[in-house]
Amino acid sequence: MSKKVIVIGSGPGGYPAALRLKELGADVSIAEAWDFGGTCLNRGCIPSKAFLDTGHRVHAFEGLRKLLKDGSGVNFSPDMLDWEKVKARRADVVFKLRTSLEKLFQAKRIEILRGRAAFSSPGEVTITGPGGETKRNFDAAILAAGTRPAFPPPFRDYRERLSDSDTIFGLPRLPRSLLIVGGGVIGLEFACFFNSIGVKVEVLELLPDILAGEDPQVTRAVRSSFEKRGVRFHLGKKTERLEFSGGLKAAVLEDGARLEAEEILVGAGRAADLTGMGLESIGLAWDRKGVKVDAGMRTAVPGVYAVGDVNGISLLAHSASRQGEIAAENIMGASLAFDDSIVPRCVYAWPEVGSVGLNKAQAEAKGLQVKTSRSFYLGIGKAVATDETEGFAQLVFDAADETVLGAQLVGGPATELVHLIALAVKLRLKKKELREIIYAHPTMAEAVHEALLK
Numbered sequence: 001m002s003k004k005v006i007v008i009g010s011g012p013g014g015y016p017a018a019l020r021l022k023e024l025g026a027d028v029s030i031a032e033a034w035d036f037g038g039t040c041l042n043r044g045c046i047p048s049k050a051f052l053d054t055g056h057r058v059h060a061f062e063g064l065r066k067l068l069k070d071g072s073g074v075n076f077s078p079d080m081l082d083w084e085k086v087k088a089r090r091a092d093v094v095f096k097l098r099t100s101l102e103k104l105f106q107a108k109r110i111e112i113l114r115g116r117a118a119f120s121s122p123g124e125v126t127i128t129g130p131g132g133e134t135k136r137n138f139d140a141a142i143l144a145a146g147t148r149p150a151f152p153p154p155f156r157d158y159r160e161r162l163s164d165s166d167t168i169f170g171l172p173r174l175p176r177s178l179l180i181v182g183g184g185v186i187g188l189e190f191a192c193f194f195n196s197i198g199v200k201v202e203v204l205e206l207l208p209d210i211l212a213g214e215d216p217q218v219t220r221a222v223r224s225s226f227e228k229r230g231v232r233f234h235l236g237k238k239t240e241r242l243e244f245s246g247g248l249k250a251a252v253l254e255d256g257a258r259l260e261a262e263e264i265l266v267g268a269g270r271a272a273d274l275t276g277m278g279l280e281s282i283g284l285a286w287d288r289k290g291v292k293v294d295a296g297m298r299t300a301v302p303g304v305y306a307v308g309d310v311n312g313i314s315l316l317a318h319s320a321s322r323q324g325e326i327a328a329e330n331i332m333g334a335s336l337a338f339d340d341s342i343v344p345r346c347v348y349a350w351p352e353v354g355s356v357g358l359n360k361a362q363a364e365a366k367g368l369q370v371k372t373s374r375s376f377y378l379g380i381g382k383a384v385a386t387d388e389t390e391g392f393a394q395l396v397f398d399a400a401d402e403t404v405l406g407a408q409l410v411g412g413p414a415t416e417l418v419h420l421i422a423l424a425v426k427l428r429l430k431k432k433e434l435r436e437i438i439y440a441h442p443t444m445a446e447a448v449h450e451a452l453l454k
């Protein structure tokens with residue numbers, strides 16, 4: 001008889017797991033309490049890129065305007081954008097992708113259970129949905145319940161009056177000014193978008209720098225680019241309280257400064273909330289970072305796996321998907337492990353950022369002696385021709401034998417190029433081997449080639 005598996009959550013962790021399980025012959029059901037496709041498709045990766053695409057079009061138009069004849073009468077300004085149409089475009093993109101994903105599940109005959117799933121006893125899950133309660137027994141379960149926007153203090157006390165990454169997509173009115181709390185990837189992508197459409201944007205970050213853990217060369221380049229476009233950063237600043245008056249929302253900082261804006265978006269990380277999922281009934285512990293797993297995605301409870309944001313390993317959609325596949329394979333008898341050394345870390349703003357493997361500080365912390373090599377887009381033909389000269393390609397090698405350890409790419413199609421280096425890190429390629437590839441001319445990938453020639 002085939003193995004019965006229940007997947008809880010249909011985000012990029014859960015749905016690839018369900019598809020793989022079905023391919024491998026399991027009897028699989030997937031439970032979803034909200035929108036099929038999870039945070040990524042409905043309130044994360046995809047809608048944020050639809051917003052950023054609008055920003056890109058404005059950016060491109062600004063470039064074109066430089067080439068128009070004087071007096072040609074095009075007086076476009078970003079605030080002419082119709083916010084309702086921008087939101088409708090995002091909704092349309094999400095709807096198309098969600099519908100095709102649901103159709104795929106129907107075509108594969110994977111049971112979708114609409115409702116909130118909770119473990120009712122070892123080996124049993126109860127799904128409470130619009131049609132009442134449904135119970136499913138399982139031989140194995142994959143918990144892929146994701147995370148929710150976190151509201152650290154003091155923002156927690158004002159939650160109802162602030163926006164977060166779930167609600168920002170439906171903001172009824174485009175604010176003239178926006179204070180973004182959090183200088184991580186989510187905060188920066190929204191900062192880039194809202195700035196590009198003419199909103200005055202400030203970013204408030206508790207830590208001394210943006211993009212925690214990222215190479216300082218990268219954060220400096222990103223900050224400087226954003227600042228040139230008018231984004232203001234307040235780094236290493238703790239907020240004491242919030243105040244609301246005259247249609248404005250203000251963060252009052254510990255140093256007495258007051259940052260006012262029409263809207264405040266809290267993008268200060270995400271946290272697991274597994275309340276009501278019956279984890280105690282199966283003896284599975286959790287905290288705000290989620291549920292602990294081993295490299296094969298197994299929790300402490302035999303037969304129960306946890307993938308994606310809910311295990312706190314990397315909070316990225318592509319990590320979630322790989323982990324989902326690994327859990328599926330392992331349930332069906334394989335012995336796979338998640339390799340977190342090759343997870344690309346991307347920022348889809350402009351300049352784009354794509355990092356993978358180790359940066360200099362991380363490699364040195366592991367006791368390695370490293371060499372780095374950097375080339376700038378300013379010297380790359382394609383970059384000059386397309387007026388995309390911002391940024392660089394920085395490669396990190398083991399000084400002992402020139403093994404590629406990682407890269408930090410800023411500018412150009414960094415989020416695409418990063419896969420080239422991920423492959424090199426995975427295969428433990430040497431600098432010489434990566435240099436032997438023939439890089440097409442003219443391409444932005446020549447920045448990598450240039451860095452290899454140094």
Ligand SMILES: Cc1cc2nc3c(=O)[nH]c(=O)nc-3n(C[C@H](O)[C@H](O)[C@H](O)COP(=O)(O)OP(=O)(O)OC[C@H]3O[C@@H](n4cnc5c(N)ncnc54)[C@H](O)[C@@H]3O)c2cc1C
Binds near residue numbers: 011035036307310318
């Ligand atoms: C604005 C934003 C932009 C982002 N951009 C990117 C990006 O560009 N690239 C990237 O890699 N990552 C990005 N992320 C992160 C990415 O969205 C997450 O890492 C990813 O969605 C995690 O996938 P998951 O499957 O673990 O969880 P989720 O996608 O959160 O899915 C979990 C699902 O489980 C469901 N669920 C929870 N509890 C239950 C229950 N009891 N019963 C049934 N269903 C339940 C939820 O409703 C949800 O649909 C972004 C996040 C945000 C907020």
